[in-house]
Amino acid sequence: MSRRQSDTKADIRRVALELFTQRGYEATSLREIAERLGVTKAALYYHFHSKEDIVRSLFGEHLAALDDLVAWATKQPPGPDLRTEVIDRMLRLSLEHGRQTMQFALANQHVVRDLHPGKENMFERLRTLFDIVTGPDATTEEALRIRVALLSINTTVFAAQGLGATDEQITAAVHDIAHRLTR
Amino acid sequence: MSRRQSDTKADIRRVALELFTQRGYEATSLREIAERLGVTKAALYYHFHSKEDIVRSLFGEHLAALDDLVAWATKQPPGPDLRTEVIDRMLRLSLEHGRQTMQFALANQHVVRDLHPGKENMFERLRTLFDIVTGPDATTEEALRIRVALLSINTTVFAAQGLGATDEQITAAVHDIAHRLTR
DNA sequence: GTCTATACGTGGATAGAC
DNA sequence: GTCTATCCACGTATAGAC
Structure with missing residues (x-):
């Protein structure tokens, strides 16, 4: 059973918030977020237009x-x-x-x-x-x-x-x- | 009459503090700091070992x-x-x-x-x-x-x-x- | 929905001339 | 003390296959 889309999107938001808060926005790369979740950078771009878009969300x-x-x-x-x-x-x-x-x-x-x-x-x-x-x-x-x-x-x-x-x-x-x- | 070393160093600190505060540390590049002062990146490296060194100072x-x-x-x-x-x-x-x-x-x-x-x-x-x-x-x-x-x-x-x-x-x-x- | 591969820019940092 | 030139790593973002 594969993960639901909403799960992944929510996971991205959760991890992004955590890392952005701890290390700062620019100091956190999309690669880090993706790795933490076991997905690839490209997967992030499926759910969000850009890095800034994650913050907006x-x-x-x-x-x-x-x-x-x-x-x-x-x-x-x-x-x-x-x-x-x-x-x-x-x-x-x-x-x-x-x-x-x-x-x-x-x-x-x-x-x-x-x-x-x-x-x-x-x-x-x-x-x-x-x-x-x-x-x-x-x-x-x-x-x-x-x-x-x-x-x-x-x-x-x-x-x-x-x-x-x-x-x-x-x-x-x-x-x-x-x-x-x-x- | 050329500028004294201490002046340049103080200028770097002043501009760096200003930009780091306004735009954030990572969002501020050494190029920006150098340009603002009318010097080159390499000049910054004469006065400071690294970007982090500026903050330490x-x-x-x-x-x-x-x-x-x-x-x-x-x-x-x-x-x-x-x-x-x-x-x-x-x-x-x-x-x-x-x-x-x-x-x-x-x-x-x-x-x-x-x-x-x-x-x-x-x-x-x-x-x-x-x-x-x-x-x-x-x-x-x-x-x-x-x-x-x-x-x-x-x-x-x-x-x-x-x-x-x-x-x-x-x-x-x-x-x-x-x-x-x-x- | 997620992957691989890649383009493209930018940033920090160094070497060596003047 | 400041420059030019350059290196290299990394970051964002996209194209296109599966």
């Missing part, structure tokens, strides 16, 4: 979800409640797409940045979100604190390396941290 | 300074005072070596990780520091919070992008953030 849903969040937040009345709600939704979004995807984005910023030329990239989206949550009359230091609160999701996931923390503990910690930084 | 002092900090912290009596003092010293250390160096390390973790094979790398050093500051009887969530506090230096520098914040404002924000997370 890994990150596409996450970007779309972030778009939805920005769109939603734009329509809400500003205020401190929005702040905690946005943090909450961003946290859920991040954990849904997996810690590794977050780590990958952080460690390969320049790759993620140029996935969709012309369109807004991840960091520009984040900045929009920052501005919505911060409001217009905040001091620089307040703005920094709020941004750090939003980024605490990534920081905490990063900090959790080698600590054996569960998703629940990370979630709890992030809520606590964000709360301390925004109240 | 960029990051060496920072690692040494981190070593000193770890050594110092190990000899101190544990307690909450140590915590704030370590954060303070780490902040000073980070700002001394420049924000860009921090950004570079974060965006090129896999490169920085393997600079000195066999020896402790940057992240292992950080973990030692975490443990010293956290103490043995902390809960997972407390440990996470303290780690995030120590990492708030990097996070804040990252968050400050496009905000036009001064070093003073960043310093103040980090102190505030770390204080909120550790008290």
Whole structure:
């Protein structure tokens, strides 16, 4: 019984994410990915147009979800409640797409940045979100604190390396941290 | 009047740090660095043994300074005072070596990780520091919070992008953030 | 759906002239 | 101290057979 197409494609995505995160995008060759899976480079090209296409496939849903969040937040009345709600939704979004995807984005910023030329990239989206949550009359230091609160999701996931923390503990910690930084 | 050796070497370091940070280590070729400076690849090899050697030169002092900090912290009596003092010293250390160096390390973790094979790398050093500051009887969530506090230096520098914040404002924000997370 | 074979460019690195 | 010229390995990507 041969492997189903969807299995192979999923396997490629899994191994690619792992290697891209550990060693970096450029430092990982398609040959390595193929070898790890026991297939050939050409097999990868059957499932994906290009190397960049693999990344797009890994990150596409996450970007779309972030778009939805920005769109939603734009329509809400500003205020401190929005702040905690946005943090909450961003946290859920991040954990849904997996810690590794977050780590990958952080460690390969320049790759993620140029996935969709012309369109807004991840960091520009984040900045929009920052501005919505911060409001217009905040001091620089307040703005920094709020941004750090939003980024605490990534920081905490990063900090959790080698600590054996569960998703629940990370979630709890992030809520606590964000709360301390925004109240 | 020809340029002094030290000038050229410093120029290479400056441009390399800039490009490595923006585009990533592997995505930046020595040809690009040389072209930007109006010299040839071979000229780079006069000043540095290899591409990796450039990174080592960029990051060496920072690692040494981190070593000193770890050594110092190990000899101190544990307690909450140590915590704030370590954060303070780490902040000073980070700002001394420049924000860009921090950004570079974060965006090129896999490169920085393997600079000195066999020896402790940057992240292992950080973990030692975490443990010293956290103490043995902390809960997972407390440990996470303290780690995030120590990492708030990097996070804040990252968050400050496009905000036009001064070093003073960043310093103040980090102190505030770390204080909120550790008290 | 996966293979072999191969084209093509680019990158790091070295030799040797000036 | 910087150049030109060149080597070689590797990486992405494609063509075409099975």
